[in-house]
Amino acid sequence: MDIRQIQIFAAVVESGSMTAAARSLGVTQPAVSAALAHLERHAGFQLFAREGRQIVPTAEALLLHQEALRALASLARLDEAAAGIQAATRGHLTIASNPGPGIAWLPQILAAFRASRPQVTVRFLTRSSREVRDLVATRAFDLGIAEAPFDRTDAIVHRYRFDCVAVLRIDHVLANEAQLTPALLDDHPLIGLLPDHGTTIPIARAFEAAGTRANIVAECEFYATALNLVLHGVGVCISDPISAAQATLSRSDLVVRPFIPTIPYEVGVLRPSRGGTSHLAERFIETLDEFVRPYLVTS
Numbered sequence: 447m448d449i450r451q452i453q454i455f456a457a458v459v460e461s462g463s464m465t466a467a468a469r470s471l472g473v474t475q476p477a478v479s480a481a482l483a484h485l486e487r488h489a490g491f492q493l494f495a496r497e498g499r500q501i502v503p504t505a506e507a508l509l510l511h512q513e514a515l516r517a518l519a520s521l522a523r524l525d526e527a528a529a530g531i532q533a534a535t536r537g538h539l540t541i542a543s544n545p546g547p548g549i550a551w552l553p554q555i556l557a558a559f560r561a562s563r564p565q566v567t568v569r570f571l572t573r574s575s576r577e578v579r580d581l582v583a584t585r586a587f588d589l590g591i592a593e594a595p596f597d598r599t600d601a602i603v604h605r606y607r608f609d610c611v612a613v614l615r616i617d618h619v620l621a622n623e624a625q626l627t628p629a630l631l632d633d634h635p636l637i638g639l640l641p642d643h644g645t646t647i648p649i650a651r652a653f654e655a656a657g658t659r660a661n662i663v664a665e666c667e668f669y670a671t672a673l674n675l676v677l678h679g680v681g682v683c684i685s686d687p688i689s690a691a692q693a694t695l696s697r698s699d700l701v702v703r704p705f706i707p708t709i710p711y712e713v714g715v716l717r718p719s720r721g722g723t724s725h726l727a728e729r730f731i732e733t734l735d736e737f738v739r740p741y742l743v744t745s
Contacts, residue, residue: 448481448484448485449517449521450481451481451482451484451485451488452485452514452517452518453471453518454467454471454473454477454478454481454482454485455481455482455485455493455507455510455511455514456511456514456515456518457470457471458478458482458494458501458503459503459507459508459511462500462501463501464478464479464482464501482494489506489510491504491506492504492506492507493506493507493510494507537565537566537567537724537726538566538567538568538569538726539566539567539568539569539588539589539724539726539727539730540568540569540571540586540587540588540589541568541569541570541571541587541588541589541590541591541730542571542572542573542577542578542581542586542587542589542590542591543570543571543572543573543578543590543591543592544572544573544574544575544578544591544592544593545572545574545667545668545670546593546668546669546670546686546689546713547591547688547713548570548572548591549572549668549669549670549689550669550670550688550689550692550693551688551689551692551737551738552570552591554692554737555730555733555734555737556568556570558733558737559729559730559733563729566726569587571587573590575592575593576592578590578591578592578716579592579596579598579601579716582598582600582601582716582717582718583598583600583601583718583719583720585718588717588723588724588726588727589715589716589717589723589727589730589731590715590716590717591713591714591715591716592713592714592716593643593644593711593712593713593714594644594712594713594714595644596714596716598716599719600718600719600720601716601717601718601719602716602717602718602719602723603714603715603716604714604715604717604731605712605713605714606712606713606714606715606738606742607710607711607712607742607743608686608687608688608710608711608712608713608738608741608742608743609687609704609705609708609709609710609711609743610645610649610684610685610686610687610705610708610709610710610711611684611685611686611687611690611702611703611704611705612626612631612682612683612684612685612702612703612704612705613673613676613682613683613684613685613690613693613694613700613701613702613703614626614676614682614683614700614701614703615676615677615679615699615700615701616698616699616700616701617699618682618701620634620682620703621701623703624703624704625703625704625705625706626682626703626704626705626706627656627705627706627707628652628653628655628656628658628660629656629658631653631658631660631682632653632656632658632659633658633659633661634661634681634682635661635663635680635681635682636660636661636662636663636681636682636683636684637662637663637664637665637666637672637675637676637680637681637682637683638660638662638664638665638666638672638683638684639665639666639667639668639669639672640665640666640667641665644711644712645684645709645710645711648709648710649684649709652707652709655707661681663680663681664680664681669683669685669686669689669690670689670693672685673685673689673690673693673700676693676700677693677697677699677700684705684709686711686713687702687711687741688738688741690702691741710743715731715734
């Protein structure tokens with residue numbers, strides 16, 4: 447059935463007059479008559495009977511009217527859904543992230559994102575950076591967040607570059623230093639990430655260049671674990687600045703200091719290069735941009 451014919455039919459039943467229905471819909475009365483005639487032929491039964499100068503819906507028309515109202519309500523919901531999708535205020539978003547940002551960053555970002563979008567649902571997957579990079583072309587998720595390197599040609603990458611910082615307990619002997627260096631940290635217990643992490647070799651080279659010893663007493667897979675070890679006095683961690691900030695947000699017993707020389711840490715938002723990106727995903731990237739902006743390398 448033609449949706450416009452159903453709208454006209456419902457308006458005639460509710461107003462009791464083709465003239466009134468035509469006026470409310472902004473069409474001519476002949477257009478209303480033609481639409482009802484088409485609908486009757488399609489339905490196979492009479493819709494209206496004349497009683498004097500009045501038209502009265504038949505019993506079949508009243509039954510059809512009930513179904514028409516449900517159909518029109520569904521159409522209205524569909525229009526509302528389309529408008530919400532266009533405005534990025536409703537829909538579903540799947541995000542895959544490596545554990546570092548996934549643990550320390552995304553809970554706060556997702557909370558801010560959904561605060562103005564209560565009809566949005568989010569599926570959050572934690573994968574290694576390599577898995578995120580490998581899966582982005584399969585469209586298994588809307589957005590992927592992974593650490594460098596970014597060498598794929600089937601993904602669009604929105605990059606963020608940070609300088610790592612040193613995190614230590616407030617009662618550490620070096621806590622009053624304005625910044626920490628390999629010379630100051632010589633032989634002090636350090637908590638590092640695993641050998642294949644992108645910051646491990648640059649940190650080792652920084653200590654070698656200074657002629658000092660990087661005394662790694664613990665190696666972790668994630669910054670979240672390393673920062674918990676700092677909290678318990680195991681040593682000092684050279685961390686990405688956002689994980690460090692989140693760890694110290696409610697902990698007065700941890701302090702953050704710049705680390706010199708700079709150790710770069712790079713994260714990218716990945717999306718498939720084919721098929722486009724939803725409005726919802728674009729708005730999430732904007733929220734992520736706003737969150738990370740204070741920590742970015744500006745030079």
